Amino acid sequence: MTILDKIIERKKQEVADSKSKISVEQLKDSEFFGRKTFSLKETLKSKSGIITEFKRQSPSKGIINDKVSPLEVVSQYEKFGASAVSILTDKDFFGGSFEDILSVRNHINIPILRKDFMVDEYQFYEAKSIGADVILLIASCLSPTQVSEFTELAHQLNLEVLLEIHSEEELVHINKSVDFVGINNRNLKDFKVDLQHSVNLKNQLPQDILSIAESGIYNEEDFKFLKEKGFDGFLMGEYFMKDENPGKKFGKFVSNVSI
Template identity: 40%
Template sequence: MTILDNILQQKEKEIAQLKTQSFDNTSVERNDVAKVAQSFKQTEQMNVIAEIKRSSPSKGDIDLGVDPVKQAKLYEACGAGAISVLTDETFFNGSTYDLTAVREAVDLPILCKDFVIDTIQIDRAKAAGASIILLIVAAMSPSKLKTLYNYAYEQGLEVLCEVHNEQEMKTAIELDAAIIGINNRNLKTFDVDLTTTERLASMVTNPDTVLVSESGIRTRDDVLQLAASGAEGILVGETLMRSENAPALFNDFKVPLVKGEQSNAR
């Protein structure tokens, strides 16, 4: 079994428990939060989705003692385009409390980073203050993906649709996903290859699709490579969490976007 299989088994248990509980459906939201699908298209520089990440199965403990509000305010001050908050407890030491605290502290779009496979998780993410949810193509059938994708948009949420390979990208394209996240990490081996973004981005022909590259992004050269591949956003967790100079790192990451016919991908 892969790590993803283990995580999804745990999620089934959490969902069963969630359905026996009641939680406050009153959303912690801000009406003026930008839509990522629009705002990322309007910029001339790489958009950074900055992640609050205590730990991960592949990297172990990163910063268990992080103050999510302090970290979120730092990201906002540095010019993040959105903030990703890990809410998985078992594997990433996150929580929905982190998400709510961050929502109350900043005005940016917030991604609920979790393994969503049921509508009740979408309801909870919205109630906690998320404006975007993550749907991982590898985690479900195409029909279930479509059901959850449409449900999220009906709730006023955006969706980051994550892919890892050509078949998953084909599924995301058929879904007409507005925001596609290309994960450079192989889910089975945990190896990272930034050329994954270039390879999968080349399949996308819709100029309105926002492409976000995820995993393994450490340097300005990495970001330049991803921009040339057609990415308009990057999702960065560990590198920012470990950085002792986040403003300088953000400055490095704000490379010019490759627009129009110049893009290798589109």
């Protein structure tokens, strides 16, 4: 069983537990459910193109940074031009929580991507209820039919959809409704990073789809390489989060790559 298999198995248990405690109708009554969402399609063009990330830990790296608060970090991210912020809400494997989004939603005016492992329709109502604007669908743990159905539901809730792929076999998961295709430079099964593999995959995407380079961007050279290859956006977490001041690190990065 891979790490991804373990995460999905635990996630299904977690969702079943949440369903037994809070109904969809209760989620619809939350403070943020009726709010007007921010569009990543718009901010990708008007800001840096970088989706920064708040992530305390990961299965492959262990603790990355558990000393900073979401609000102090994401406020700096926004200040220095982030197009959006990705916030991990998985607790068991990434140390995240819904509170990480709830604590910042009223304080920033850029889209929030709820980064989690979406396996059930219930989670989309959760995402809407905590103030997310974009959700992540991971092709390797969903069927093409599920991707299509989940995308339709997300759009009904005015949430944009980032579909993540890593292999040529997963290209069949792409449909005309997804808003962005993210290509993960890191293989979720063995956690190896290969930027050229991502470029090769990008060249096989439909021409009218917005592409996001995800993970494994460890320095300015990696970023410039992927930008030159035509990616529309870049999801970067660990590179900034491993610094004691992630927001300041991001500001310096943006200045150095002349965005």
